[in-house]
Amino acid sequence: xxxxxxxxxxxxxxxxxxxxxxxxxxxxxxxxxxxxxxxxxxxxxxxxxxxxxxxxxxxxxxxxxxxxxxxxxxxxxxxxxxxxxxxxxxxxxxxxxxxxxxxxxxxxxxxxxxxxxxxxxxxxxxxxxxxxxxxxxxxxx
Amino acid sequence: xxxxxxxxxxxxxxxxxxxxxxxxxxxxxxxxxxxxxxxxxxxxxxxxxxxxxxxxxxxxxxxxxxxxxxxxxxxxxxxxxxxxxxxxxxxxxxxxxxxxxxxxxxxxxxxxxxxxxxxxxxxxxxx
Numbered sequence: 001x002x003x004x005x006x007x008x009x010x011x012x013x014x015x016x017x018x019x020x021x022x023x024x025x026x027x028x029x030x031x032x033x034x035x036x037x038x039x040x041x042x043x044x045x046x047x048x049x050x051x052x053x054x055x056x057x058x059x060x061x062x063x064x065x066x067x068x069x070x071x072x073x074x075x076x077x078x079x080x081x082x083x084x085x086x087x088x089x090x091x092x093x094x095x096x097x098x099x100x101x102x103x104x105x106x107x108x109x110x111x112x113x114x115x116x117x118x119x120x121x122x123x124x125x126x127x128x129x130x131x132x133x134x135x136x137x138x139x140x141x
Numbered sequence: 142x143x144x145x146x147x148x149x150x151x152x153x154x155x156x157x158x159x160x161x162x163x164x165x166x167x168x169x170x171x172x173x174x175x176x177x178x179x180x181x182x183x184x185x186x187x188x189x190x191x192x193x194x195x196x197x198x199x200x201x202x203x204x205x206x207x208x209x210x211x212x213x214x215x216x217x218x219x220x221x222x223x224x225x226x227x228x229x230x231x232x233x234x235x236x237x238x239x240x241x242x243x244x245x246x247x248x249x250x251x252x253x254x255x256x257x258x259x260x261x262x263x264x265x266x267x268x
Contacts, residue, residue, distance in 0.1 A: 022219035023209060025228060025241040045219060046243065052217045054207040072224055075210025096231060 016113050017041045017087075019062040021071035022051060024092065024100055028070075031101035035108050043067065055080070063087050068116050072100065078120040084133050090121045099125060103141070110141040191262040198258065201251040213255060215248050225252040 020029060022045045032042045043065075045051060050058055055073075059081050062069045068088035069076065076089055090107075092100045103123050107113060112128060115121070119132035128141050186194075192213060196202050203216040212221040220242050228238035235249045242249075 023221055023224055025224070026243070027241060050219075052208070052219055054205075055210065056207065058219070073209050073212070073221065075212075080210075095227065 016116065017065070017067045018043070018090075019050075019058070019065070019067040019069050020044045021058065021069060021073065021076075022046045023072040024070065027101045028092075028104055031105050035105060041067070059086050059089070070104065078131055081120075083120055083131060084118050086118075088117050088119050088121070090116050090123060092123045094125060106141040110139065112139050112141070115139075186263060191259060195255060195258045195262060199251055199255050201248050202255050215242075215244060215252065218242075218244075220244070222252045222255060225249055226256060229253070 018032070018041075020032060020042060029042075029044055045053065045058060050061060053061075055076055059069060059076070061067075063086045066087050068090055069086075070090045070092065072092055074091055074093060076091065078089075081089060090104075092103055094100055094103055103125060107116075107121075107123050107128055110128065112130065115130050115132065115137075119130050121131070122129040123141070126140060127138055129136065129138050192204060196204055196213065201216050202213050202222070204211060204213050208214065209219055209221045212223065214221045215225070225238050225242060225244070228241045229235065229249070232238055232241065235246050235253075238244070239246050239249045
């Protein structure tokens with residue numbers, strides 16, 4: 001079944017607000033800058049007062065600003081920061097530095113980025129695992 | 142003779158003479174298993190203690206449970222050392238990693254030295 005163009009457009013046009021953690025490098029920040037059509041507002045902790053901040057402070061700031069935290073730190077997960085008690089956390093998991101920007105770009109173009117709101121999302125090379133209040137799903141990216 | 146060699150000989154002895162008195166095995170020049178570890182290293186140190194001990198030698202490295210979930214990081218930042226090591230692998234140079242994370246070359250070199258120092262330390266062995 002072919003999905004109508006409007007469906008795809010609505011999926012791709014849902015912009016998300018993110019807070020990029022300092023644990024990710026400039027290559028990811030650059031990838032986000034190039035994806036301004038997918039992200040309405042991005043903030044980089046390295047360029048704010050959150051530089052060197054503690055994890056709870058970063059999540060609290062993101063929650064207040066309704067931004068999804070994008071990080072490489074696997075410890076910032078749903079066990080420490082329960083789902084729906086923050087605006088969302090995206091954890092990029094890769095052993096390769098370059099992959100972080102590639103993986104994140106893939107996710108932005110996958111049509112699932114809106115699902116990351118109020119959820120904890122794990123991004124791997126070719127798939128995303130999204131955990132939200134209704135359960136868990138794995139999608140290809 | 143290392144304790145590993147002694148253990149191997151003791152295993153053989155237990156296999157062929159299961160009822161033998163093990164204490165008879167040790168001669169004057171053969172150390173007891175619990176008294177020696179290879180190369181004189183202490184293998185009873187937990188990994189957390191190793192990190193703490195090494196960190197004391199590197200003022201640019203910080204560690205606390207509330208920041209990057211306790212991973213060793215560059216002091217005053219949220220940049221974990223494991224990400225710097227990956228950046229070095231990817232870019233192939235200290236300078237490449239420094240540019241990627243807006244760090245000084247000295248900080249990146251400290252990250253490398255810290256990793257090397259941790260790997261050099263003996264840690265607790267699991268049975």
